[in-house]
Amino acid sequence: MSDPVWLDRLRAHTVDEAWRTYDAVQAGPEGLNAFLSVDRSARGAETGRLAGIPVAVKDNLATLGLPTTCASRVLAGYVSPFEATAVRRLREAGAAVIGKTNMDEFAMGSSNENSAFGPVRNPLDRERVPGGSSGGSAAAVASGVVRIALGSETGGSVRQPAAFCGIVGIKPTYGRVSRYGLVAYASSLDNVGVFGASVAEAALGLEIIAGHDRFDATSAAVAVPDLTAAMSAVNEGRPLAGLVIGRPVEYFPATLDARIAAHCERALQQLRELGAEVRDVSLPSTDLAIPVYYIIAPAEASSNLARYDGVRFGVRATADDLGAMYERTRSGGFGDEVTRRILLGTYVLSAGYYDAYYRRAQAVRTLIAQEFAQVFASGVHVLFTPTAPTTAFRLGEVSDPYEMYLSDIFTVTANLAGVPAMSQPIGTVDGLPVGGQLMAPHFGEATMLRVAAALEHAQRAERMS
Amino acid sequence: MSVTPNDVRHVARLARVGLTEARIPSLVNELNGILAHMDVLQQVDIRGVAEAAAEVSAPLRDDALPSDTLQRARETFAPASRDGFFLVPRLATHGALGASASEEA
Numbered sequence: 001m002s003d004p005v006w007l008d009r010l011r012a013h014t015v016d017e018a019w020r021t022y023d024a025v026q027a028g029p030e031g032l033n034a035f036l037s038v039d040r041s042a043r044g045a046e047t048g049r050l051a052g053i054p055v056a057v058k059d060n061l062a063t064l065g066l067p068t069t070c071a072s073r074v075l076a077g078y079v080s081p082f083e084a085t086a087v088r089r090l091r092e093a094g095a096a097v098i099g100k101t102n103m104d105e106f107a108m109g110s111s112n113e114n115s116a117f118g119p120v121r122n123p124l125d126r127e128r129v130p131g132g133s134s135g136g137s138a139a140a141v142a143s144g145v146v147r148i149a150l151g152s153e154t155g156g157s158v159r160q161p162a163a164f165c166g167i168v169g170i171k172p173t174y175g176r177v178s179r180y181g182l183v184a185y186a187s188s189l190d191n192v193g194v195f196g197a198s199v200a201e202a203a204l205g206l207e208i209i210a211g212h213d214r215f216d217a218t219s220a221a222v223a224v225p226d227l228t229a230a231m232s233a234v235n236e237g238r239p240l241a242g243l244v245i246g247r248p249v250e251y252f253p254a255t256l257d258a259r260i261a262a263h264c265e266r267a268l269q270q271l272r273e274l275g276a277e278v279r280d281v282s283l284p285s286t287d288l289a290i291p292v293y294y295i296i297a298p299a300e301a302s303s304n305l306a307r308y309d310g311v312r313f314g315v316r317a318t319a320d321d322l323g324a325m326y327e328r329t330r331s332g333g334f335g336d337e338v339t340r341r342i343l344l345g346t347y348v349l350s351a352g353y354y355d356a357y358y359r360r361a362q363a364v365r366t367l368i369a370q371e372f373a374q375v376f377a378s379g380v381h382v383l384f385t386p387t388a389p390t391t392a393f394r395l396g397e398v399s400d401p402y403e404m405y406l407s408d409i410f411t412v413t414a415n416l417a418g419v420p421a422m423s424q425p426i427g428t429v430d431g432l433p434v435g436g437q438l439m440a441p442h443f444g445e446a447t448m449l450r451v452a453a454a455l456e457h458a459q460r461a462e463r464m465s
Numbered sequence: 466m467s468v469t470p471n472d473v474r475h476v477a478r479l480a481r482v483g484l485t486e487a488r489i490p491s492l493v494n495e496l497n498g499i500l501a502h503m504d505v506l507q508q509v510d511i512r513g514v515a516e517a518a519a520e521v522s523a524p525l526r527d528d529a530l531p532s533d534t535l536q537r538a539r540e541t542f543a544p545a546s547r548d549g550f551f552l553v554p555r556l557a558t559h560g561a562l563g564a565s566a567s568e569e570a
Contacts, residue, residue, distance in 0.1 A: 081535040081537035081538075082534075082535060082536060288505060294502075294503070306481075310544055311553055312542075313544070315544070320555070321556065321557040322553050322557070324554075324557075325553065325554050328483055330481055330482050331483035340492070340496070343476050357500075359516060361506060363511035363514040363515070366514050400498070
């Protein structure tokens with residue numbers, strides 16, 4: 001049997017091709033600024049499922065040959081003494097890790113404007129943001145430098161930029177991919193995610209990095225299914241017959257941009273035509289997800305980021321006294337959003353506020369997770385929603401912190417519930433991509449990807465006709 | 466519940482983040498602006514609800530196996546070190562006691 005077209009296309013995208021595109025798009029005043037460091041000597045291996053294929057890695061995943069800065073001044077120039085498991089698995093599959101991608105500092109942001117090394121521009125409109133926090137990886141794929149890239153997700157940081165850039169982004173089940181070597185932001189929510197130029201390419205990337213890892217106690221000892229196998233059967237008849245797609249009504253509020261809603265309804269109609277049953281369902285606590293997330297994530301961040309104190313690694317500010325050194329190192333090393341979240345997290349954990357904020361948020365998180373479990377237990381296989389409430393906005397357009405947080409309104413729930421989710425392009429509004437989101441039960445990636453591939457195939461066929 | 470300038474100073478001290486006085490008013494506004502949206506959680510009935518989702522457990526790691534090997538020596542990434550130890554500036558309170566063991570590299 002011959003290899004599928006997508007695999008031939010992936011293999012045809014050589015390292016030399018990657019550099020030709022990189023040189024055309026990265027630098028200059030209108031350049032994407034998608035990469036923070038590159039390795040022009042990386043060629044990958046001659047064998048392996050990703051033999052010689054160029055990939056890019058978000059700068060919060062530890063690499064041995066390139067710095068790992070998290071786009072923060074506090075880690076400027078830092079080179080890790082160990083390698084992230086996800087990166088190692090890509091390399092062992094033969095991939096050439098050609099560079100580290102720009103991001104919101106410590107993955108805190110939804111627009112990639114919080115990088116200490118300048119914002120990333122959206123390849124489809126250089127005046128607009130690529131989304132965040134994995135904006136560099138999304139831009140690297142959307143611009144054609146690479147076809148597979150790694151990102152990370154805490155509240156939508158792969159899916160939202162995938163939506164803004166018109167590519168595919170997967171957040172796997174919590175525990176599906178080792179986080180060894182992923183710089184911690186909010187440990188109960190963090191995941192390594194994958195971007196792909198197509199569903200199949202993202203699935204291949206996920207298949208390679210997934211699986212148990214003894215260096216990450218939270219990685220699950222659950223077998224990884226053949227995620228790419230399902231891609232070959234999606235163009236036959238009614239490939240989704242027998243599947244139930246849930247349409248959570250809370251993700252389609254009356255205030256949703258009608259043009260985004262219309263693309264979602266069209267996608268749902270296509271899923272019906274592919275054989276699936278579409279059923280309205282309810283996740284009533286959805287509107288509580290942003291408040292819950294922006295208590296839990298900053299709380300965990302305030303603890304995780306305590307390690308950046310200038311003692312063992314990273315940048316150190318000069319001071320005669322240890323206490324002053326801590327404060328100068330941290331105030332000089334962190335940008336505004338990171339400082340804001342550390343203070344917010346410290347506040348909600350501090351004496352007198354812990355019960356009112358943190359303990360309560362944890363309980364509501366449980367409610368959100370229970371609602372997902374109930375919907376999936378009712379016979380729904382996969383949920384379909386918009387990925388983001390808007391298309392890519394202009395650089396500098398959103399300045400209020402909470403308004404920026406609302407960009408994650410449809411994505412944070414999957415992180416809070418720990419379920420797998422992904423975004424794929426389902427159309428455009430004013431030339432800007434719209435993302436459709438799929439969510440599945442824990443470790444339900446194979447079904448989710450089968451639905452995504454079928455929808456992608458149907459949309460491609462419609463465009464060609 | 467409203468955040469005051471003293472609250473910001475207090476949590477900044479707890480978090481070891483140095484803030485200029487000029488930055489405090491805007492942080493008070495930003496934190497109050499964010500926390501106002503959290504008040505909705507006070508209306509939720511959470512009686513009998515566990516604090517964390519139980520679906521995802523974190524099994525204990527087998528400690529019998531060796532840890533990952535560092536590929537670079539500590540000296541290559543530590544801001545200051547000597548003889549395998551991390552060096553830090555003196556602690557002011559120790560100075561008051563006449564201690565001179567710590568030093569800046």
